[in-house]
Amino acid sequence: MSSSITRLLFVDDEGPIRRLFRRGVDQDESVLLETASDGKEALRKLKTFHADIVIADMKMPEMGGLSLLEEIRIRYPDIFVVILTAYGSIEDAVKVMKAGAYDYILKPFDFDVIRMVIEKITGQKRILEKSIFPGKERRKGYRFENIIGQDPKMFEIFQKIIDVADTNATVLITGESGTGKELIDEAIHFRSPRRSEPLIKVNCAAITETLINSELFGHEKGAFTGATAQKRGHFELADRGTIFLDEIGDIPLRTQISLLRVLESKTFQRVGGTKTLKVDTRIICATNKDLSDAVKEKLFREDLFYRINVVPIHMPPLRERKSDISLLANHFLRKYCTETKKNILGISRAATNILYRYDWLGNVRELSNIIENAVIFCKGRELIPANLPEEMRKTTQKKGFTLVLSSRSLPLAEATMIHKVLEETSWNLKQAAKELDIARGTLYSKMKKYGIEKL
Ligand SMILES: Nc1ncnc2c1ncn2[C@@H]1O[C@H](COP(=O)(O)OP(=O)(O)OP(=O)(O)O)[C@@H](O)[C@H]1O
Ligand SMILES: [Mg+2]
The missing domain is CATH 1.10.10 (Arc Repressor Mutant, subunit A)
Known part of the structure; x- marks a missing residue:
């Protein structure tokens, strides 16, 4: 299978460095290497050489690494781009990370570092290739189930999903609104041995305090006014499967006690009932609140918090994983073009820059909405700044970038x-x-x- 081979394009204007690099990976049969002497040649080669990784020097006379990165971002958003920056030029490193590079390597480079980066990326690719929902859109595979992402932070999450899916451990997914918490829940369920059993999703914030116990645990006939018949609750329905308790931070204290009991003994009683019922249900919770704050404010029981926080998965906000912006934007562009039967080929450079500069407080959901809107109003073959909300264009002009680094330097x-x-x-x-x-x-x-x- 071609997947075990990593296709690598190395771009540097200095011949001796290219030769050095070639010697460095020559022993490695899992790497198929192509080289180019500047950004322009690299782009020409990419037309026929379907690279997984591009490692490019920052400074080259004909089209440097940064411009190459920008072009790749637009034309081949699923390529992992790593830029070589001169030792001591932190400013360059900052620039390339801002522009959405996967990583940077200091020059003169150490082959061990190069190898580590390649291994990290190929490890990540392997995870993606094991995705059980390949779908025809997967192309070179940078999606895990339905979750798109190539940022190192996302791969840590994919790995965690793989590790935890086979177990019955309770998972707590945290993260800002729109970061994809529900997708994580689905990925865990559908990778688990429970996949053919029900996945019951409960939005705890949407159920009134008086009804929540009966919704979760069911009720007996006559338990309260309006309980005209016996009703099975979500926990019973999710027996042998998974229950997803979304917005767990919003459940009232009274229900928290019953929930604690389910977590401790897997047993509960229907509202108004006396019989103790036992279920085999895997529990996954999600919240965009800080539960430890809620614990401090006595709005959330501490014992329950520890019971659900067995395996925490934190979804990073989109602004902390810039290298995913192009990938996601292009994914949504294809999706909404298909829906609206439009034929828009891509996103212009200027528009892409705006997407990179924006803060994305609404995260992936906001990006999806903005692309959906842009597609509706787009009249040409590519999305341009005018298709983006005016407010967004303004704020990105004023503010420059916000950057959070994945590097620990x-x-x-x-x-x-x-x-x-x-x-x-x-x-x-x-x-x-x-x-x-x-x-x-x-x-x-x-x-x-x-x-x-x-x-
Ligand atoms: N990595 C991703 N790849 C593809 N689509 C994504 C990704 N992350 C989020 N989305 C999409 O963005 C939207 C929001 O995701 P989701 O509903 O999972 O967010 P959430 O974290 O549960 O937010 P909230 O806290 O508001 O409920 C969904 O339409 C989802 O499909
Ligand atoms: Mg949600």
């Missing part, structure tokens, strides 16, 4: 923070220093050290 984090505050204060050093809580002289020397300057 402390200097890079410091440089990023400095850069961010400078942009927010329109490069007013006095104000920026104040916000960063350092002396102006310190700010100045740090800017010099990291090569941070107004572009």
Whole structure:
């Protein structure tokens, strides 16, 4: 199967470095290497060479790494792009991560680092290829079940899903609204041995306090006014399957006690009933609230919190996984084009830039809505800034970028923070220093050290 081979395009203008690189991976039969001497040649080669990974130098005379990254993002959003940046130029590293690179490697590079990055990416690819819902859209496979993502943070989550699916462990999925918590729930259920049994979803926030116990646990005839017949609750319906308790943070304290009992003994009683019923139900919970805060405020029982927080899965907000933006935007573009029978070929560079700069407080759901809207109003062959909401164009113009790094480099984090505050204060050093809580002289020397300057 071709999947065991990683197709790698290495781009550097210096011949000796290309040869060095070739020697470095020559022993490795799992890598099929192609090289190019600049961004333009790389793009030409990509037309016929279907690369999984592109590793490109930042500085090249004819089309450097950053422009190449931008082109790839538009034309081949599912390629993993890694950029080589000069040692000491933190600013370049910041730039490429902002632009949605998968990772960066410092130059002169160490082959062990290159190998590690390749292994990490191929490991991730392998996970995706095991996806049980391949679907015809999967192409080169950068989706896991229905979840799209190639950011390292998403792969950690995919791996967790694989590990936890086979067990009966209770899972608590947290994350901002629109980050895909429900998709995670589905992926766990459909990968578990319970997949052919029911998956019952309950939105705890949508049920009134008086009804929730009866909804969850059922009731006996005559249990309360209106209970004209016996009714089975969601837990009974989910027997042998999975119950998804969405917005778990919203369940009233009274119900929390009953829930605790189900978690501890798998038993419960119907409302108004005396018989103890036993179920074999796997519980997955989700919330966009901070439950430990709710515990502190005594709105959520601490014992219940520990019972459900056995395997926590935290969904990162979209702005913390920039390398997924193109992939998702293009996925939604295809989806809504199919629905509306339009033939839009892609998203223009300017529009893509706006998508990258935006904060996405509504996360993937917001991105999906915005692309759906843009598709409706788009008259041409590609989406352009005019198809995006005006508000969005304005805020991204003013604010520059927000960036959260996946890398754990402390200097890079410091440089990023400095850069961010400078942009927010329109490069007013006095104000920026104040916000960063350092002396102006310190700010100045740090800017010099990291090569941070107004572009
Ligand atoms: N990684 C992803 N790939 C594809 N679609 C996604 C992804 N993440 C989210 N979506 C889509 O975005 C929308 C929102 O996702 P979902 O309903 O799972 O969010 P949520 O975290 O449960 O939000 P809320 O807290 O508001 O309930 C859905 O239409 C979902 O299909
Ligand atoms: Mg949800």
